[in-house]
Amino acid sequence: MSNQINFHPDRSMLVEFSAGTLETALTICVSAHLHFCDQCRSELLSLDQLGSQLMSDAKPSDIDESLLDTVMAKIDEAELAQVNSKGSARVPVNEKPSSFPFSVNKLIESTEHSATWSRLNSSLDIARLKTGQDKFEVALHRLCAGGKAPKHDHQGIEYTVVLKGSLSDERSVYSEGDFLVRQPGDIHQPMGGQNSECICLSALSAPIKLTSPLGFLMKPWLQIRPM
Amino acid sequence: MLRKIIDTVDKPSQSTAKVAVLNTAEKRSDEWSLLLIAVGETRDRQAFAKLFKHFAPLLKSFSEASRHQGWYPGLSEDLVQEVMIKVWQKAAGYNAEKASATTWIYTVARNCRIDMLRRKSNTQHLPLENEDYWHEPDEETPVTLLRQKRNGDKIQESLAKLPKEQDEILRKVYLEGKSHAEASQELGLPLGTVKSRVRLALQKMQILVSPEFQEELPHE
Ligand SMILES: [Zn+2]
Numbered sequence: 309m310s311n312q313i314n315f316h317p318d319r320s321m322l323v324e325f326s327a328g329t330l331e332t333a334l335t336i337c338v339s340a341h342l343h344f345c346d347q348c349r350s351e352l353l354s355l356d357q358l359g360s361q362l363m364s365d366a367k368p369s370d371i372d373e374s375l376l377d378t379v380m381a382k383i384d385e386a387e388l389a390q391v392n393s394k395g396s397a398r399v400p401v402n403e404k405p406s407s408f409p410f411s412v413n414k415l416i417e418s419t420e421h422s423a424t425w426s427r428l429n430s431s432l433d434i435a436r437l438k439t440g441q442d443k444f445e446v447a448l449h450r451l452c453a454g455g456k457a458p459k460h461d462h463q464g465i466e467y468t469v470v471l472k473g474s475l476s477d478e479r480s481v482y483s484e485g486d487f488l489v490r491q492p493g494d495i496h497q498p499m500g501g502q503n504s505e506c507i508c509l510s511a512l513s514a515p516i517k518l519t520s521p522l523g524f525l526m527k528p529w530l531q532i533r534p535m
Numbered sequence: 536m537l538r539k540i541i542d543t544v545d546k547p548s549q550s551t552a553k554v555a556v557l558n559t560a561e562k563r564s565d566e567w568s569l570l571l572i573a574v575g576e577t578r579d580r581q582a583f584a585k586l587f588k589h590f591a592p593l594l595k596s597f598s599e600a601s602r603h604q605g606w607y608p609g610l611s612e613d614l615v616q617e618v619m620i621k622v623w624q625k626a627a628g629y630n631a632e633k634a635s636a637t638t639w640i641y642t643v644a645r646n647c648r649i650d651m652l653r654r655k656s657n658t659q660h661l662p663l664e665n666e667d668y669w670h671e672p673d674e675e676t677p678v679t680l681l682r683q684k685r686n687g688d689k690i691q692e693s694l695a696k697l698p699k700e701q702d703e704i705l706r707k708v709y710l711e712g713k714s715h716a717e718a719s720q721e722l723g724l725p726l727g728t729v730k731s732r733v734r735l736a737l738q739k740m741q742i743l744v745s746p747e748f749q750e751e752l753p754h755e
Pocket residue numbers: 313315316317341345347348
């Protein structure tokens with residue numbers, strides 16, 4: 309992807325991603341960022357090389373002589389089963405290059421009855437995604453061109469990756485691939501870019517509190533509901 | 536045997552895209568990558584047996600090092616089996632331009648380990664397998680084979696020279712599978728110290744190439 313990305317997940321997050329110890333919800337966010345970011349992908353490759361070097365340096369453990377036969381037998385069994393059910397064997401087709409990250413598309417598809425938008429206010433829609441963990445609410449947010457999200461502050465931490473279009477807040481402008489972190493206590497009011505709608509992926513760890521006068525109307529919608 | 540594989544790979548009659556790539560100046564010539572290519576292209580069982588002999592003991596050791604919550608020793612052999620079966624099944628998709636066989640197999644093992652732990656500890660249905668998060672966009676990789684090779688050599692060389700406390704932390708993170716927070720608890724060190732030790736180690740190995748990166752830091 310060719311656009312300039314200005315905000316990246318911090319390096320220790322990328323290390324945990326490479327080591328496989330990052331929480332599921334954050335793994336989803338980092339994975340979405342990597343889809344857009346060549347630089348982070350290239351550092352991830354080096355980190356994976358480091359992991360493989362550490363694995364190779366370790367003292368090898370004894371393996372039972374018969375294990376190779378066991379494995380070959382399982383491989384044969386699986387291939388036979390595949391041949392027998394040929395009609396239903398589905399070849400994973402790599403859909404036409406889509407501008408969304410693979411992992412996000414898969415989450416959208418696999419959320420029950422497929423993910424659906426619900427309206428938060430005249431310019432903001434949300435679609436919650438099923439991710440099989442309960443620490444964060446993972447969702448897509450869609451902000452129409454020039455639309456304003458309700459002003460809110462956070463009791464929990466919020467990670468956001470811009471998937472499409474751009475948005476801005478009091479601090480900066482964020483475009484495709486940018487990775488944002490909002491800490492508890494931060495108050496902000498994101499605004500969609502003027503020219504097109506903006507879609508973001510976000511992971512939110514605790515209820516956010518609305519600060520605008522009519523905010524209470526939104527409240528029921530903004531309780532986090534991990535799924 | 537290796538000779539035979541190299542011959543097969545070099546034979547012009549086998550001119551698939553991957554072979555053509557290997558004939559360019561930037562050859563990936565390490566033994567394991569050639570064997571993995573042979574498994575992917577011709578389902579070569581002897582090549583697979585050689586990979587197994589080399590990697591299964593490493594995978595078992597990797598798995599035994601795991602100190603994840605919910606991990607127990609019996610899972611180690613299961614992991615070896617599951618990873619090697621995946622290696623066979625996915626070998627056709629191995630792209631020698633993107634990673635060495637060792638790195639590729641490490642990522643398969645890491646993803647399997649996470650999936651096994653999730654399956655054990657989670658009662659909810661998980662929509663994605665871990666490897667889905669590592670799905671790469673289909674485009675030319677910006678990292679050349681040559682640079683990867685240099686990186687790999689540099690990492691190997693400088694890893695051996697790291698101060699003990701940096702080496703210890705990398706092993707905790709990658710082999711035992713501890714998050715930075717868990718490592719800080721265990722070592723009785725502040726989280727910031729753990730993070731900076733990791734960062735120092737990565738800088739020494741020249742893995743961090745973009746120190747000027749803007750990160751979204753806590754806003755004070
Ligand atoms: Zn990045």
